[in-house]
Amino acid sequence: MKAFSCRVCGNALYFENSVCVSCKTNLGFSRTERAIVPVDGKGQYVDADGSIWHVCKNLNLSGCTWLTEFPGGFCFCCGLTRTRPSDEDVVGLREYKVAEEAKRRLIVELDTLGFPIVPRTEDEVNGLAFDLLSSVEEKVVTGHDSGVITLDLAESDDLHREKVRVNLDEPYRTMLGHFRHEIGHYIEWQHVRGDLIGTARELFGNEEESYADAIDRHYSEGPPAGWEKNFISMYATMHPFEDFAETFAHYMHICDTIETASAYGLATVASPQTFTSFRDLVIGVWIPLSIALNQINRSMGKPPLYPFVIPTPVLEKLQFVADLPRAARA
Template sequence: MKLFKCTHCGQLLYFENHQCVRCHYPLGFIPEKMALVPLVKKGKDTLEPYSKGLVNKLFGPSEKYRYCENHRHGVCNWLVPAQSQDPFCKACQLNNTIPNLSKEEYHDRWRHIEAAKHRLVYTLLQLGLPFMSKDEHPEKGLEFDFLADPKKGPRVLTGHANGTITLNIAEADDIEREMARKAMGEAYRTVLGHFRHEIAHYYWDRLVADMGQEEAFREVFGDEREDYSSALKRHYEKGTSDDWNQYYISPYASAHPWEDWAETWAHYLHMLDTLETAYAFGMSIDPELASKKDNLKADVNRNPYEVKKMSGLIDMWLPLTFAMNSLNRSMGHSDLYPFIIPPVVVDKLAFVHQLCLKVRRK
C-alpha cells in the first residue's frame, strides 16, 4: 500500500482513514485516481477535493463526487463520481450479501471484512486486473456473500464458486479465527489472506482458462483435472508428505493444483502490498552482522508493481521478511511471515507474476 498525505495540512494518512487526524477534514478515496483526498462540501450530497494550499494536479476545478452508499454505515471511505447512477463504489458494487446489521456484533465484523476487501480491490486496481460485478456480467462477474452461520444446519463454508466468493463472517472475530487456525494447523490466517486466496480461484478462470494457459499452468502446478473433491478428502484424511515445504508454500497447497495456485497467488499479493508499503517508506535492510553470502541486504527502492522479473521482487522480499520477523519477535509476537519460499515456489510465483504483467500490457 502506498502512503497518502492530506493535501490540506500535510498529515500522513492511512488508507482506511475517513477523517484527517490533524485538520479533521473528511477524506475520500477516488479509485480512478488511486488517491485519498480531503473534501469540501459542494451541495447537500456533493463533494469536491480540497484544492487550496498544497497543490494537487490530479483534479480539475469541476470534479465532484459523493460518498459510496456504505459510507453511512462507517465501512467505506470510497467516492463515486457525482454523475454516476450507481450508489456504490467500485469495491462495494461487488457485494451481493452483507450481514444482518441489526446485530451490533455483525456490523463490527462487516467493518473488519470491508477494510480487508477494499485493500484487496486496491491491489487488483494497481495490478490492472479485470473484474466486474455479477450485475455487469452474470457469467464472468465477481460477487461477495458475507454470511453468518445459521442457528441450525451446517456451517457456512468460506470458498469460491463461479465468481461468487463466500466468507463466513466469523472469520472477522479474532478469537474464532485463531481457534480455526489452530484447529486447521495453519501458520497464518487473516481475513485479508482469505480474500487473497479466494480471489485466486476467480482469476484462475479469467487468466488461465479464459486465456488458454492451461498447458502452461500444468507444467508449473500440475494437472488441475485431478478430481478436486477426492484430492481434498485425501488431504484432510492423510495430510501431506513430510517434504511438502520443498515444493509448496503451505501444506494446503499440496492438496490440489487449484489450491497450490490459490496459495501461491495469495502470497504474491502479500508480497506486492507489503513491498509497496516498504517502498513508500523508503526502507533499506542492511544488517551489520550479515555477510554478502547471507543475501540479507536490500534497498526497497522500486515500486513492486513496476518490477518485471520475479527475481527482483524476491531479492527485496526475503531480507524484508527476515527484518519483519525479527521486529515481531522483539515485541513478543510470532513471526509476521512464517513461511519459507523454496526455488520451486519461486517458479510458481514467477508464473503468476508474468500472467499479471501480460494482462497489464494488453
C-alpha cells in the same frame, strides 16, 4: 499500500481515515486518482476535470471512505458485495465492517497489479461478486464458485479465527488473507486458459483431478512428506486449484508489503511492477525484508510476520502468477 497525506494540512493519513485527525477535514478515497482527497460539508469532491464525486452510502455502515459518481449510491468496491448481513444481525454487521475494510485493500492492490475487475452486475457470466455471510444462525462455507466469492464473516472475529488457525495448524490466518486466496481462484478461472494451461499444469498439477477426493485425502492423510520442497503451505498441497490460490495470495502479500515498505522508506524499490523478474524481486528484496520484519516482530515478543520459506519450485510458480497481468493484456 502507498503512503497518504492530507491535501489540506499535509498530515500523514492511514488508508482507512475518513477525517484528518490534525485539521479535521472530511476525507474520501478516489479510486481514479488513487489518493485520499478532501470532501466538503455536503460529502462531495470536485476533481480536476470538474466531475463531482460523493461519499459512499456505506460510510456509516461499514466505514467505507470511497467515493462514487452517484449521490446516495455505493462506491465501486461496495457495489461488488452482493449479499451482506441483515440490519438486525448486530454481530454480523460488526464482522461485515472488518471484512469490507479488507476487501477495499484487495481491490486497490488488484488495481495496482493490473488485474481488471468486472462487476457481476455488468457481466453475469465472468463478473466478480462477493457474498459476505453471517454464520450466526447458519453454516457458511468460504469459497469461490464461478465468479462469486463467499466468505464466512466469523473469520473477522479474532478469537474465532485464532481458534481455527490453531486447530488447523496454520502459521498465518487473516481476513485479508482469505480475500487474497479466494480472489486467486477467480483469477485462475478467468486468466489461466488457452496456451497457459499447459504451463500451469507443469507447475501446479492437473486441475482436472477430483477435488472431492483431494479434500478427503488431505484431511485424512495430511500433506505428503517433504511438501516444504515444492509448496508454499500445507494447504497448497491439497489440489492444484489450492496450490494456485495459495501462490496468488502470497504474490499479493509480497507485492503489497514491499510497496508499503518502499512508501515508508524501508525499501528502495520504486514498485514491485518495475521488476521484470519476480524471482529477482523475491530473492533480492523480499527475502531480506521479510527476515528483517520477522526479527522486528520477535523484538516485540510477537511471532514472525512472514513465517514461510520459499523454495525454488515456488519461485517458478510465483513468476507464473506475476506474468498473468501481461498475458491478460496480450
